[in-house]
Amino acid sequence: MAEIDIKYDDFVDITDKVCPLTFVKAKVAIDELEDGEVLAVKMNDGEPVQNVPRSFKEDGHQILKLYDNEDGTYTLLVRKVEE
Amino acid sequence: MADTINYAELKKGGFMKQKQKGFGSLRLAVVGGNLTASQIKTVSEVAEKYGKGYVHMTSRQGIEIPFINVNQLAEVKAALAAGGVKTGVCGPRVRTVTACQGSEICPSGCIDTYTLAKELDERYFGRELPHKFKFGVTGCQNNCLKAEENDVGIKGGMEIAYKESACIGCGVCIKACRTDALSIADGKIVLDESKCNNCARCVKSCPTDAWEGTPGYIVSFGGTFGNFVYKGEELVPIIKDKETLFRVTDAAIEYFEENAKPSERFRKTLERLGDEGLKKKVRAAYAGQ
Numbered sequence: 001m002a003e004i005d006i007k008y009d010d011f012v013d014i015t016d017k018v019c020p021l022t023f024v025k026a027k028v029a030i031d032e033l034e035d036g037e038v039l040a041v042k043m044n045d046g047e048p049v050q051n052v053p054r055s056f057k058e059d060g061h062q063i064l065k066l067y068d069n070e071d072g073t074y075t076l077l078v079r080k081v082e083e
Numbered sequence: 084m085a086d087t088i089n090y091a092e093l094k095k096g097g098f099m100k101q102k103q104k105g106f107g108s109l110r111l112a113v114v115g116g117n118l119t120a121s122q123i124k125t126v127s128e129v130a131e132k133y134g135k136g137y138v139h140m141t142s143r144q145g146i147e148i149p150f151i152n153v154n155q156l157a158e159v160k161a162a163l164a165a166g167g168v169k170t171g172v173c174g175p176r177v178r179t180v181t182a183c184q185g186s187e188i189c190p191s192g193c194i195d196t197y198t199l200a201k202e203l204d205e206r207y208f209g210r211e212l213p214h215k216f217k218f219g220v221t222g223c224q225n226n227c228l229k230a231e232e233n234d235v236g237i238k239g240g241m242e243i244a245y246k247e248s249a250c251i252g253c254g255v256c257i258k259a260c261r262t263d264a265l266s267i268a269d270g271k272i273v274l275d276e277s278k279c280n281n282c283a284r285c286v287k288s289c290p291t292d293a294w295e296g297t298p299g300y301i302v303s304f305g306g307t308f309g310n311f312v313y314k315g316e317e318l319v320p321i322i323k324d325k326e327t328l329f330r331v332t333d334a335a336i337e338y339f340e341e342n343a344k345p346s347e348r349f350r351k352t353l354e355r356l357g358d359e360g361l362k363k364k365v366r367a368a369y370a371g372q
């Protein structure tokens with residue numbers, strides 16, 4: 001299992017949600033952070049990992065790294081960028 | 084009188100005979116699926132006044148006003164023209180150019196589909212050919228506009244180049260890619276070009292813009308989706324400029340014009356003659372000849 005080597009401020013698990021609620025839950029979580037804080041988002045393989053990172057990018061946040069948990073889930077580290 | 088009417092002539096102007104004697108459904112010209120609010124108002128008024136108060140949306144982004152009395156056709160066309168609405172065409176000629184919203188509106192878009200649809204329309208719309216001829220423009224591999232079901236389909240894509248210095252090795256692009264064309268080795272991304280379909284998902288998802296995308300047109304030929312179904316085929320590599328694109332589309336239309344029998348659809352011509360002739364012609368056009 002890839003070890004998460006980036007410090008984060010909050011963690012959200014969206015593996016229990018289906019599209020489009022996956023990104024909604026992640027978005028709510030990042031909205032609650034301060035500018036510059038880092039969120040860890042755990043998501044499923046497939047559509048979530050294909051699309052959630054890009055949705056964060058389109059909202060202007062800074063993606064740091066995607067970790068493969070090697071159990072069919074991934075954890076994305078993303079830094080909040082206030083608009 | 085209804086029974087002496089030349090319907091073939093009327094079809095040219097988008098008027099299609101109905102079961103109900105003396106009435107037809109009038110097809111309107113819609114380019115790239117867009118109409119202005121004021122054009123829609125005009126259509127609505129005409130449908131109220133001359134039709135039955137409704138319109139029919141066709142499968143190719145067109146609008147038809149059913150129940151137009153053939154004797155009022157001239158009047159109806161004048162009323163539409165006054166509101167900036169033109170009538171469409173049916174029969175053996177170049178039809179409505181369809182398009183998705185493309186890169187001007189859709190985050191996934193690789194090309195400006197609407198502008199291209201207008202340009203294709205100006206270049207070809209209504210041109211007389213042995214059979215109907217359809218163009219469709221879709222902004223990316225998601226293919227909302229179903230490019231390959233058209234005689235000539237155009238799909239947006241990107242040619243990609245990796246800028247290693249900008250890459251932070253986050254791994255996002257590897258998962259964004261749906262064709263498994265990307266992998267990581269020693270912190271660097273490796274592209275397997277044979278698997279890449281130019282979808283640009285890596286470009287759109289990379290947080291540091293380490294994938295540089297150059298937009299281009301992926302063209303398919305000879306598609307049809309009616310009585311007979313065939314998926315258009317790509318015969319040339321991705322095209323990166325409009326000049327080349329139009330040279331290639333001109334070549335395809337010319338080939339059809341020169342080789343099809345009357346009332347023969349593009350795909351049928353290609354089946355009768357084999358596609359070598361077309362391949363040669365469009366590849367020469369692609370190469371600038």
Ligand code: SF4
Pocket residue numbers: 183184185186189190191192193221222223224225226227228
């Ligand atoms: S084909 Fe692509 S660009 Fe066009 S609407 Fe669909 S997703 Fe958007």
Ligand code: SF4
Pocket residue numbers: 241243259260261262263264265274278279280281282283284285286
């Ligand atoms: S353009 Fe599409 S298919 Fe090619 S590498 Fe990028 S994501 Fe994969």
Ligand code: SF4
Pocket residue numbers: 249250251252253254255256257272288289290291292293294
């Ligand atoms: S998404 Fe961009 S930064 Fe991340 S690994 Fe791919 S090329 Fe590198």
